[in-house]
Amino acid sequence: MSIQPILKKRLRRILVNMVHCTEFQAVVLAGGKGSRMTELTAGRPKCLLPIGNMPMIFYPLRLLERSGFHEAIVVVSESAKYDVAAAVDKLDLEIKLDFVGIPGGEDLGTADSIRLINEKIHVDFVVISCDLITEIDIADILNSYRKHNASITALIVPAPKVPDDFVTPGPKSKQKPETDLIGIDNETGRLVFLASASDFEETINLSRKLLKKHTSFTIHSKWMDAHLYVINKWVLDFLVFNKSFSTLKGELLPYIVAKQLSRPPRQSADDKNTSIVRLDTKEDIYRFAVEKPLDTLIRKMSAFNDHNTDLEEAYHGDVIRCYAHIVTGKFGLRTNTIQMYALANSDLSRSTNSEWWNTLTEGKISVPEISASATVKSTQVENCRIDENAFIDEKTSVKQNHIGPNVVIEPKTRISQSVIMGNVTIKQRCVITNCILCNGCVIQEGSEIKDCLVGAQHIVVADSRHCREVLTDVDRLMEI
């Protein structure tokens, strides 16, 4: 008789554990093809590009792990699913990962990807892009999200400053960096305006309502949206319902930010029988943005107000609330262009003991500078990371490089400030400065290349000289 209640209790506990009782879920978007850095990504998923000899995806995953996430959903393209899973397995992370493949061929946007996995998300969630390299503690962002019970909280970091002496490998690009225009209320930290500078031609129109509601706000042009969002569950429901959004940053977020200014439709009580039909068919965000009764009660009873000059209620009575969480003074960038990719690598190679690397890994993950299985005969090795089975012959000089697995460097070669991916062969008497050599390429005898990109499997012929070029097979680029 007495066993039954105990059993019941246990059963209940098991059930509680089975049902998702976490507060936040995490989604890592790693399905990107690297459209802004096609020279590098030909033939391999962007999220596996090495940064400091770790695949790019390591950084966001470690970030999540460090903030206490036990599980995460990783969205990758179906074709790369096994590669990524295998690569991540090697990283020895504790976080439990659920890889979801996006059916190949379809070029899905970030919002589309989220929509695809909506059935796996049951609570508010964090979306993080695989190219975010940072040491920022996500817990702070979550706190700022909780504080205002936001709809979306976005992480805003200063746009990374490129040092004057830094030269991006490859030809001088005329590609202007994207500028985000981010408007933040000075008093409340509300995200009130979000757009890309390229959306405008000469003038920006601000609505009177925005000016009236937020009497003092600042629009920043030197900050960027880091593509780390904490998103309320109802936004996901809205996203699933409204299929017209395909990206988060470009479409959904600006839409929701703008929607903060609108008011929920008034419920007209008199014509019940006629209006119900309409409301259901209307694609209205306020069908989803509904304050929970308990929250309403709390808000009504609380004396808290986020602004003080007028007599409006807290948050102006808005249910849709977007906030910016600003972090300055920490390392943070998105490696979605060659420049940023090179910058991240060079930052790590300048000193082997980078501060942010230590914060991120908390010393738990120590990457040996020189892998045990590597053979290094050279006497001039300085600030390098050398991966498994690399072979560096004698009479070579390697300084501030990342050298991938199975790389062969033959004698009388000098290499500095470069990223050398896996299976690269560099023959004798080469001089390589500030280059990115993609996997499998071969540099033949006596070549001197400076500030160049060498595409995957490309063969640089002997005794050639190149400066600020992209060296790759033409048809390979065409493929993309």
Place this chain on the structure above:
Amino acid sequence: MSKITKKDVNSKLGKKDVLQAVVLADDFTTNLTPVQNVYPSILMPVVNVPLLDYLIETLVQSRIQELYLYCSSHIESLKKYVQSKNSDDISINLIISDGCRSLGDALRDIDTKGAIRGDFILIRGDAFTNANLKNLLELHRVRIEKDKGAAMTLLLRDVGSTNIPSLIEESSLVVADGSNNKVLFYKKLAKDEKKVKLELEWFLDHDKIEINTGLLDTHIYLCSPAVPPLFSDNFDFQTMEDFIRGVLMNEEILDSRIYWQRLDSEEYALPVTSWRAYHMLSREILQRHSYPLTPDTLSFVRNFTYLSRSTYRHRNAVLARGCVIQRDSIVGPNSMLGKDTFITRSTIGNNCIVGANVQIENSYILSNVFITDNCMIKNSIIFSNCQLDKKVNLDACILSPSVHLKSNSSYVDSVLEYESGKLNVTKISELNLDTDKELLYFTCKESKDGKDCDGYSTDSEDSSSEDDSAPASPLPDDTNMFLSEVIDSLLRGYQDGLNCENLILEINSSRYAYNVSIREVSYNVIKAILSLPLHYLSDQKSPINQANYQSTLKKMISYFFTIIQNYIKTEDAQDDCLKAMEEAATTIQELLSFMQRLLHLFYERDILSEEKILEWYELNGDNENEVQSLEIKKAVGPFIKWLKEAEEDSSDNEED
């Protein structure tokens, strides 16, 4: 030799340290009719003290040593005033220039007279503040050190988001560099502006751009010596707005920049730009927002006591028994209030005599006013030396000085002044036409206050509707929409001679679009047909009269007969049809006399049955209290009578 040079250096040093302020005695743009005929705006009494007194107090507190008072009108009164002042802490110099018409003229004049040696504070004649100007001037100097071209710092008070219409009107949009407060764009927003256009360049050239809307120009400007020459060089600068706009547009050419500075939150400032602002300033001084500039703390007005509910009383004021001063009021020295007099939200100046049982609300009574018993004064301004005889009733009036009103007179919404010995009464609402602003504070108080907020919320709805999914415009009643749709369809059908079958289809589709029940359909179709002749006739531009209406209706009924037949089939539909006819007859006069023929027509054509008509008639008789239903009853009486007789006949026939 050496002695002289030393002296020179000394005097130079000494002079440089002297902080100067230029006060324009007239503002040229204020809208305080008819004050300009009485005082220069700087001498306008606020809570019984001229504005200039407050200003001098602030300047002395801020250690400003030299004050230049620029006079362009009422020079005598200003001279007299300055003579009476002679304070040790500050030297007041008059710059007299008759016939100066704008702020630009004044500054050009100051430039030619060369009185300004260093940085100075420019104060327009309607400014009021308690801020520490010295600290602010220091900030301005720091700015000049960084940027030699810093010409001016605007002092702005942050009023935040507010619903007070006068503040909203006065506050301006300031777009500035967030790192150093350099102004890029400055504009007072017009009410109807829905969008503000800003240059993309600004955002790209600066790390952060601060956009502020709730900023109120205090009419106090911290200027570098370059400002007067700038006015001289640009003859088109008339007002301060011209100057700011001109400098911002030609920043490069003029090599001058404008900065802005926010007042501390505890510092108060409000320019008296209108009667509304005057009203607000008086209230807020009484409620001590402007501390230490309050009646009981000012050094030059003594012996005021601060009482509960923001009321003040001078020691020499005499209040008779039963006299009530409710709230936000002040009674000046040597004033006497009679028995049972009631005062709220008003100021009473010096030497006023108020009789018994007088009511004064929301009003400003300046000095030496004589008010006799039983007067009612609401929302009015009474200048000095006026006399009101018994039982004068004033609401929303402005009385010029020395106006004498006879007993039992009553005025609403007027300006009263003497013109060549005669009392001249002008309606305020007529005065407003050219200024398009509310002249008095109270006209907005009751009616506009609420409306204004609403106005904002509605325009906001509009602006949000631009981003695709429309917000809730109040749903127009679906059935009404349906009705108008049906009228449209029928009218078009009649004009173009469309087939009735098609029209039925159209009506049915409208019915589903608006989700209207079948009974409402029959009701509305009949209603539509009966009102159709009106639409048709007005479309044809032919006069609407009985004969016209009836003939068209007849034609239409025969034309639309299929439709009527289609919808009026059941007994319920007949009920609806009769109801619609009744409803239409009450609104369309022309139909009333036609009712009985219409009933007859429907009866003959088997649309309405005899029983239903009689039933309706009996039921209709029940609510006899309604005049209209009685009229209808009267109008159809003969037909009913005939019907009843016919019934008997037919029953006879059947028996045969």
